[in-house]
Amino acid sequence: MTDNSNGLIGTSLPNVDGRALVTGRAKYTVDIDFPGMAHGKTVRSTFAHAVIKSLDTSRAQQVAGVLLVITGEDITELGPVANGPVLDMLLIATGKVRYVGEPVAVVIGVTEEAAQEGADLVEVTYEPLTHVLDPEEAMRNEAPLIHEGIDGVEGNVCWTQQTKAGDIDAALAEADLVVSKRLVTTKAHAMPMETHAAVARYDDVSDTITLWTGTQTPHLLRNEIARVFGYPQTKVRVIKPFMGGAFGHKEGIHTNEAMAIWAARALRRPVRIELSRTEEFAATVSRNPHIRDATVAVRNDGKVLGWKETIVQDVGAYSGISPAVLALSEWVTVGPYKTPALDIEGSVVYTNKPPSSAFRGFGNPQATFAREVMFDIAARELGIDPLEFRYRNLIRSEDLPTETANGLKLDTLPIDEATDAVAEAMGYEALRSSKPPWRGVGVANMLEWGGGCRWHVNYDVDMNSVKVEMNADGSVMVATDAADSGQGHATVFTQIVSDRLGVDPSTVTVLPSDTETAPFGLGTFASRTAVVHGSALMRACDTLRERLMEVAGSTLEADPEDLEIADGQVRIRGTNRGVPVTTVAALAHYVRSVLPAGMECASLVASASYDAPSTVPDENGVGNFAANYTTSSTMVIVDVDPTTGKVTILDWASAEDVGRAIHPDLLKGQLQGGVAQGIGFALGEDLIFDDSGAVLNPSMADYQVPTAPQVPLIEDKIMTIESFDPTHLLQHKGIGESGITPAAAAIANAVFDAIGVPITTLPITPEKVLAAIESRNA
């Protein structure tokens, strides 16, 4: 980071999308309507595992207003889609179904009602197969095979990942205390407020496809559409309108997107396919549940010597990006602690349930829950205060820079400072000495990728790119594939452009994410956009800035090295002599004679890419998979009602390493929102299945996310620490997933403190708490 032209970075510019959002004028995919637009509805499997014996669409075809019925047999040419390394999923089931809710046909009608009426009349007969819902049962030899004939898939285990470093046997031998527990996490649903929706148009003159969809990965989606439909990537355009939440739920390609395209081509009319809330819950992706058998080896003084664990990850019927969820989970499992030895073996296992996938935090909330709960159990067995136990194991500021046993390179990691901050904010010492009965305090620390990550067997990339153009009046357009779903990307990009180029923020326009205007990038996930797009934007702006300086230098007859941008002017440093940026922009466009030799007119345009300096770990899972890492400490106070088992959160503190705060309010909003999702993850969110494999709670009435009364007001005790990490170009770190990651662990530890019994499985329901209290009394 160099000089700060206008002081905007580090301040909270009003959200540039605010007016559109508070007036209801922002257009989301579900708001897009074209004349003649048709609508699609999906016919879904009613069996968890069955052969499709027959599929009769004749009655559906006869419904007035039904335009097209698409079955799996109709689209065999598209083949399986690649949302991850294992090509196991067809867009519409063909031959057999593998979960209740899997698409078996899509019906297109002139209205949603006509399409639904048609969908209700598609007659499917099934020959049920034995299904398996429990991942450990699915791993047994006698278990029914969910997939057959896929390379690399053995039985129902579709992927394995190991992370091994140091000498775990020596650690176990040397330990004074070895604690082993099973920790279990849930199939929570991201539940973005806007369901999956896609609108497709086909232009038969140019033979081009345009898709409007709430996607986090516009280019990856475009490329996959181009591949399966056999189009050049130039003939497919993906536009992301305003998006009503994502949280990892909207990565890759989805059936509604591909079938809207298929139908738009077949019918030569626009097609929208929007999922209902019931479909969202019952048939779209959710968090990968983990069964983690963990062992921690500890010395009597509390020093952790090693961590050994097996992970069974229940991926449901299709694997998608989930192998990466397991990998990242393993790589952050030992957290911000000195852990000389680790030995983790994980398996991604098919079951007959809807697919699991990414959800904010990837596998880190699962890993953090396991580690932090284990630490409290070990600490209490040794008679060491849980906070003190952590202090004895933390990677401390004086240890930096350092490299963890599994190869994470840490330059900045102020976890000691963060832990001090929450302990002081909550008055930990006083709490420990006097606490009413049934009150508990819990702490959880975490370590997470600081924006972006490098994991893939198919490619080796951790990049995004942007294009920036300054117009002749000095206004600036930014084109990126950053897929905002509420983070405020356009606001942050406006700050960066305004700062670097000295233009008024009101003259900066960040274009909607659109593959036709934006250069290639991976999109938005893994807390990457402020960091990776932001760094690319810094590079592009710096190229423009140099050109502005050269033009201004020529005009002012000054050395560009002596110039600065301030107050909307390019000035000779230390003088009042300067020329407005707007004038420089006009000269650069229109007046060849003032341009320095070699510069063409209208060259105030630059594209830049930024591939974060991360590396793909080796076969033992050892390597620096993220360019840098963020860390946080969280402390929670709860009250437990011993008669009902209800857990009430009284207060919350967390201190987060943000590298450098670019926009303090948007940043805090990410942390506050993540905490609320973490409270939901801890206290109740879970898809519940009956024995047949159907989701029992596919509605907001039955799948309850936190409402305002369940989330404490958390403002001042959400604290940020600026470590000014040198890795990325603004010294910042990505924190989009940081709020949710430690939440369940901290709440579980607070409940442990309140009732004296560890809680090792999520969610922490009143029934479970009551049972734990009774087990103590027994």
Place this chain on the structure above:
Amino acid sequence: MADHGIALVVNNEPVSTTVAGNRLLREFIREDLGLTGTKSACEDGMCGACSVHLDGDVVKSCLILAMEADGRTLTTIEGLAPPDDLHPVQQAMIDNFGFQCGFCTPGFIMTIVDILDKDIVDDPESLREDLVGNICRCTGYTRIVAAVMDAAGRKNHDR
């Protein structure tokens, strides 16, 4: 389902039309009137994203039939303030970063305006209970509560 003639005032403009007897008010607003600021997110009355005002009271438009709006005054987010202006609650939401993805925001704003029209709001803790009928998945609510308190403070100050 038979069509019913209805006449109502929508955002200060008279509207006369016919609707099917099973047409939800939310569908009528979004699809027939094209006022897409009113959102649909849960379909069962849990989330409040479709909240609008009928005769000055906040209602969830997914739980009401369009024909029930006959003879009444309907205000949606688009009609809350003149086109070039913002309602004080809208301004407070911007000032306090009381939204992220914005999908629940119109519904929250309609609910909050109703609360502030009818009650003195001076306690953020009890306000949390008043917001139970609206779900936000992004913000964690603290900044929404801050926006309400800000708007309430401005209103009390103006009194």
